[in-house]
Amino acid sequence: MTLLITVFAAVITTAIWYKKSDEKMMLGPLCWMFWGASIMWLVDAIFEYAELKAEYFTPALEDMINDSFLGLSVIALALIIWVVILLIKDPRGTVRAKLLKK
Amino acid sequence: MACFVVPGTEAIVVTAAAVLLKKYEQNRAQMKLHSDGASTEAPVRTGFARKLFWLADLLWGGVILLAFEHLWHGEVVPFFPFLTAATEGPEAVSEMLSEMVSVGVLMAVLVTVIWVAMVLVSAAIEKRPAPQKAEASV
Structure with missing residues (x-):
């Protein structure tokens, strides 16, 4: 579930990046984060499949819930990192303008 | 257990190489500008340093999110010795190392490929x- 959720996040983020093509929203780091994690979890999944075989596709409900919760938490963490990068780099100058505003 | 350590190590090496290459490319571009005078109108292709940063970003992104997953599962702790397996005896350490060699190396290889x-x-x-912009129909 973690892999699946991250892959969906990667595809959606990449589609938005392609459509908007807006350097000032800095979607690039978010895409890299999701794709990097997706590739690494894919390797994890391959090894797990080699060990469990068909059982890999029928996880226990408790494991599925835990994995989904982890997947959502991972996305939340990635979004927080992206927002922090966006606010620190401030490509639109919004934060600077707010700070300088009396 | 600690498979993300391998791509993490690769990320450090690749980032260092990308930073050095970027400086080299900037110096070379400046020297060329001085010798050629005004810049030409030719489209600028993406430099290799920027492409190397793509790899670094992929690796760092994956490593950060995987480190969080390991923290979630209690395989990594935010205090010394950081890896839980290190405190569980030689068998756990051996299992961790074998996972790093198999899963970790394959992660690094697949990302690089x-x-x-x-x-x-x-x-x-x-x-x-x-791509040409489509002409408006009459």
Whole structure:
């Protein structure tokens, strides 16, 4: 579930990046984060499949819930990192303008 | 257990190489500008340093999110010795090392292979003529 959720996040983020093509929203780091994690979890999944075989596709409900919760938490963490990068780099100058505003 | 350590190590090396290469490319571009005078109108292709940063970003992104997953599962702790397996005896350490060698190395290799494919595809895209805007129908 973690892999699946991250892959969906990667595809959606990449589609938005392609459509908007807006350097000032800095979607690039978010895409890299999701794709990097997706590739690494894919390797994890391959090894797990080699060990469990068909059982890999029928996880226990408790494991599925835990994995989904982890997947959502991972996305939340990635979004927080992206927002922090966006606010620190401030490509639109919004934060600077707010700070300088009396 | 600690498979993300291998791509993490690769990320450090790749980032250092990308930073050095970027400085080299900037110096070379400045020298060329001084010798040629005004810059030409030719489209600027993506430098290799920037492409190397793609690999670094992929690796760092994956490593950060995987480290969080390991923290979630209690395999990594935020205090010394950081890896839970290190406190569980030689058998756990041996299992951790074998996982690093198998899963970790394959993670690093797969990310690098995908990056190589991306570099080849991007080079092909750069050679392609720019798409023409569709003319408005009369």
